Amino acid sequence: MGHPLILEPLVNATICLLPCRNGLLSEHYSILKTNPSQAMRYLIPLFFSIFLLSVAGADGIDDIVSARNKPDPLVQLTAKERAWLANHKRIRIAFDGSLPPYSFLNDSGQLEGIAIEVMNTLSKRLGINFETYPNTTWNQLYEAAAEHKVDVVATMVNRPDRAQWFIFTQPYLIKSLVIMTKRDNVTIKNRTDLVGKTVAMAKGYQYVDRVIEEFPSVIPYFVDSMLDGLNAVSTEKADAAITFMATASYLQTKYLLTELKVAAFYDRNSANESIAVRKDWPTLAVILQKALDTLSEKETQNIYAKWVPAITPSTDYGLIWKIVTAFILVLVLLLLWIARVRRQNRKINLSKTEVQSTNKILQALQIDLEHLVLKRTAELNSSENKFRNLVENLRNEFFFYQRDCEGIFTYISPSITNILGYTADEFMTHYHEYLTDNPVNLKIDEHTERYTQNATNPPYQLEICDAQKNIHWLEVKDTPVYDEYGKCIGVDGIAHDITVRKQADDRLIWLSYYDELTGLANRRLFTDRLQHAINMAHRTQLSVSIFYLDLDCFKSVNDNMGHAAGDEVLKETARRLVSTLRDSDIAARLGGDEFILLLPETDAEGAAPVAEKILKTLRESYIIEKMEFSLGASIGIAVYPEDSDNGEKLIHLADTAMYQAKQEKLGFSFYSESMQQEKTVE
Numbered sequence: 001m002g003h004p005l006i007l008e009p010l011v012n013a014t015i016c017l018l019p020c021r022n023g024l025l026s027e028h029y030s031i032l033k034t035n036p037s038q039a040m041r042y043l044i045p046l047f048f049s050i051f052l053l054s055v056a057g058a059d060g061i062d063d064i065v066s067a068r069n070k071p072d073p074l075v076q077l078t079a080k081e082r083a084w085l086a087n088h089k090r091i092r093i094a095f096d097g098s099l100p101p102y103s104f105l106n107d108s109g110q111l112e113g114i115a116i117e118v119m120n121t122l123s124k125r126l127g128i129n130f131e132t133y134p135n136t137t138w139n140q141l142y143e144a145a146a147e148h149k150v151d152v153v154a155t156m157v158n159r160p161d162r163a164q165w166f167i168f169t170q171p172y173l174i175k176s177l178v179i180m181t182k183r184d185n186v187t188i189k190n191r192t193d194l195v196g197k198t199v200a201m202a203k204g205y206q207y208v209d210r211v212i213e214e215f216p217s218v219i220p221y222f223v224d225s226m227l228d229g230l231n232a233v234s235t236e237k238a239d240a241a242i243t244f245m246a247t248a249s250y251l252q253t254k255y256l257l258t259e260l261k262v263a264a265f266y267d268r269n270s271a272n273e274s275i276a277v278r279k280d281w282p283t284l285a286v287i288l289q290k291a292l293d294t295l296s297e298k299e300t301q302n303i304y305a306k307w308v309p310a311i312t313p314s315t316d317y318g319l320i321w322k323i324v325t326a327f328i329l330v331l332v333l334l335l336l337w338i339a340r341v342r343r344q345n346r347k348i349n350l351s352k353t354e355v356q357s358t359n360k361i362l363q364a365l366q367i368d369l370e371h372l373v374l375k376r377t378a379e380l381n382s383s384e385n386k387f388r389n390l391v392e393n394l395r396n397e398f399f400f401y402q403r404d405c406e407g408i409f410t411y412i413s414p415s416i417t418n419i420l421g422y423t424a425d426e427f428m429t430h431y432h433e434y435l436t437d438n439p440v441n442l443k444i445d446e447h448t449e450r451y452t453q454n455a456t457n458p459p460y461q462l463e464i465c466d467a468q469k470n471i472h473w474l475e476v477k478d479t480p481v482y483d484e485y486g487k488c489i490g491v492d493g494i495a496h497d498i499t500v501r502k503q504a505d506d507r508l509i510w511l512s513y514y515d516e517l518t519g520l521a522n523r524r525l526f527t528d529r530l531q532h533a534i535n536m537a538h539r540t541q542l543s544v545s546i547f548y549l550d551l552d553c554f555k556s557v558n559d560n561m562g563h564a565a566g567d568e569v570l571k572e573t574a575r576r577l578v579s580t581l582r583d584s585d586i587a588a589r590l591g592g593d594e595f596i597l598l599l600p601e602t603d604a605e606g607a608a609p610v611a612e613k614i615l616k617t618l619r620e621s622y623i624i625e626k627m628e629f630s631l632g633a634s635i636g637i638a639v640y641p642e643d644s645d646n647g648e649k650l651i652h653l654a655d656t657a658m659y660q661a662k663q664e665k666l667g668f669s670f671y672s673e674s675m676q677q678e679k680t681v682e
Contacts, residue, residue, distance in 0.1 A: 074125060074294045075287075075290050077287060077290065078664070080283070084287070085127075085128055090131060091128060091129065091130055091151050091284070092132075092152070093130040093131065093132060093152040094144065094145060094152070095116065095132065095136055095154050096138050096154075096155055097137070098137075098138065098225065099115075099155060100251065101113050101114055101246055101307035101308060102114050102175075102246070102247075111136065114173060114246075115173065116154075117306075118154075118173075118292075119154050121295065121303075126288075130152070133150050138204075141153065145165070150278075152276065152277055152278070153275070154275060155173060155273040155274075156168070156273065156274060156275075156276035157206065157273060158171070164279070165279055166276040166277060166279060167277045167278075168276055169274045169277075169289045169292055170289060171272035172275070173273035174272055175244050175246065175269070175271045175272055175273060176244070176265060176268045176270065177242055177265070177271070178242070178243065178248055178265055179191065179194070179241075179264045180229075180233055180240060180242075180261070180263065181233060181240045181241075181261060182233060182234070183260065185239070185240075185261075185263065188239065188240055188264070191264060191265075191267075193264075194211075195217050197240055198218075198220075198221050199219065199239065199240050199241065200221045200228075200229035200230075200233060200241035200242075201220055201221070201223070201241070202223055202225055202228070202229055202243070203222050207242065207266075207270065226241075226244070227255065229243055231257075233260060234260060245265075246304075246307070246308040248262065250308065275288050275292070290665070293665070395414075395415040395418050396419065397419070397496060398494055398495065398496055398497070399415040399420075399495055400415075400492075401413070401493050402481075402492050403431065403490060403493075404491075405451075405488060405489065405490060405491075406430070407430045407431050407432065409428050409430075409431065410490065412424040412427045412428065419466075419472070420466040420467060422466070426467075434464045434465055435465075436471065443460055444460070444462060447460060451480040451488045451491060461473060461476070461502075462476055472497055472499045473499045473501075474495045474497060474498065476495050476496075477493060478491045478493040479493065517567055517571060518571055518574035519574065520574050520588050521587065521589075522588060522589065523590055527647060527648075529598060530651075533600045537641070538641075538645075540601075542603075543641070544600055544639070544650075545598075545599040545607040545610075545638070545640075546596065546597070546639075546650045546651060547596065547607070547614070547635050547636070547654065548638075548651065548658040549594065549595040549597065549614070549633050549635050549658065550593060550594050550633060550658055550662065551573065551618070551631050552631050552632040552662075553631050554592075554593035555593075557624075557629075557631070561625065565624045565625055569622055570589070570593065573595070573618065574587065576618060576620075577617075580614050580617050581597065581599075584601075585597060596651065597614075604637070604670055607637050607670075611635050611667070612667075612668070614633070615632070615633060615667050618631065618632060619632045633667075634659075634666075636653075636656060636660065636671065637657055637671065638650045638653035638654040638657060638670075638671045654671065657671040657672075
């Protein structure tokens with residue numbers, strides 16, 4: 001019989017060697033602790049069980065987060081992805097040990113938290129083994145991941161400077177920054193109240209520099225950890241602390257920091273965490289994203305509820321009472337004012353009766369007088385209106401002028417003020433002073449030269465600036481004036497302002513080549529530019545890439561928020577596309593939520609980073625009608641001349657590749673012959 005004080009540590013050490021399988025080791029451990037006298041009876045079977053389990057888990061027993069033999073059917077993997085997993089038995093994963101409650105070392109030195117539970121779930125669903133990297137210090141595990149000593153980092157913020165080493169999944173840990181104060185602090189209610197305050201912030205976090213940049217007058221109080229920051233507020237060494245909401249909730253609960261409260265959000269979703277995968281393993285990133293997509297909302301909520309208790313900013317009841325008191329005071333004053341007005345109205349009504357009887361007599365006299373006046377003026381108005389309408393129309397659209405052969409105006413009709421904003425005296429200069437740089441204005445000198453040769457001119461058009469430097473289009477008809485010897489001494493003319501008509505004509509021409517909603521090229525213009533690019537590429541022996549782009553979840557925006565919101569989404573998408581492309585690239589809208597892009601002098605290798613950049617831009621949040629949401633997109637790519645030398649066929653092939661990318665949730669996809677073969681088989 002072994003002594004209990006010796007046996008229990010032995011059993012504890014033995015149990016910790018292997019993960020629990022179906023509760024077997026936990027059951028033995030319970031028996032040995034509660035019945036030390038039976039220790040020797042269970043010891044031999046226990047070691048035998050340990051031996052069998054060690055053999056079963058020989059492929060990676062140390063530091064395994066979880067393991068399964070086969071992927072869960074819930075995760076739809078392609079044959080290529082399943083083959084990849086079969087060829088990569090060992091996948092090394094690293095966790096940040098200082099980020100409670102997402103991932104951290106507990107009091108026993110074991111990793112736990114939201115990220116660990118999520119990765120456990122993904123491991124089970126994918127049937128893969130994760131080998132945990134022993135070092136949990138962020139800087140060291142980051143360097144190890146960059147050197148491919150670690151394959152996956154469970155939590156990392158997707159930043160542009162990290163794209164050269166890692167591929168990121170969509171964020172799965174939502175992190176918001178909150179402002180923590182003592183419960184009796186009523187001076188800090190929002191982020192602007194931090195001005196001039198002492199704020200505790202943990203060293204090494206990205207948000208610290210941003211806070212100092214946004215609020216230069218903040219007095220930073222640097223601490224080693226977020227717990228130290230909360231303690232600094234608790235001991236009044238700092239007025240407030242900025243930390244992550246879930247971290248604050250966890251630390252408050254664990255360390256009983258009941259005297260603290262969430263005063264306000266600093267910002268929301270500012271540092272959301274993704275899974276980072278080594279750059280040369282893109283297939284693993286796609287597999288992990290598919291597994292993340294299978295997590296239901298209920299599963300996610302259950303995991304968060306375990307680590308993050310519900311927490312909301314405190315309610316300022318003092319402010320509420322002030323508002324209620326002010327409302328009551330205003331209501332009382334309003335009632336008193338209404339009572340006074342009613343008393344005055346009663347007095348007014350008494351005198352109003354007397355006034356009404358007098359007014360009736362005056363109204364009868366007024367009606368008789370009006371009939372006489374109307375009868376006499378109607379005859380005059382009938383003839384005057386015709387003349388006035390003619391003058392008014394001419395005044396707003398036509399002006400008359402005279403100028404000498406040198407081009408100096410000698411007479412301008414007063415209607416010039418209504419049309420161009422100049423007075424007649426201001427306009428008495430050379431006509432070149434008002435002409436724009438439009439080449440169409442060069443013909444006016446040719447017309448003047450023709451008059452000196454006794455020739456006539458048809459009406460012609462000019463582009464001219466008014467007094468406010470706005471552009472006007474005039475249709476001009478000149479008539480030369482000759483002296484008794486037949487020499488041209490000047491020109492009489494009439495100018496018609498056709499700006500509105502010209503703008504309408506230009507608008508019609510523009511609409512025939514551009515999309516009215518987004519301002520992008522339409523299919524007609526895009527096809528012309530594509531053919532031109534192909535012709536140029538044929539001569540220069542360069543490639544041309546076609547992107548066929550379709551927005552994800554756009555239909556739900558139209559259905560839930562209306563077509564006006566959908567139109568705003570399309571216009572914002574167009575602005576983002578134009579800002580991403582080069583000046584030589586062409587973006588067009590084909591209709592609905594489908595866009596097509598033309599990238600001259602771009603091969604497949606150059607098209608891939610452009611597609612990634614576009615997808616990243618389109619995944620950024622849209623804010624429409626005070627609603628914030630994300631859409632994303634799917635892009636299909638076809639390349640001239642590798643895929644085809646025909647423009648219409650290239651568009652069709654890019655459309656096919658886009659459909660493939662959407663089906664497999666790849667973000668973007670190049671057209672390949674295998675796609676065509678799969679489509680033929682189907």
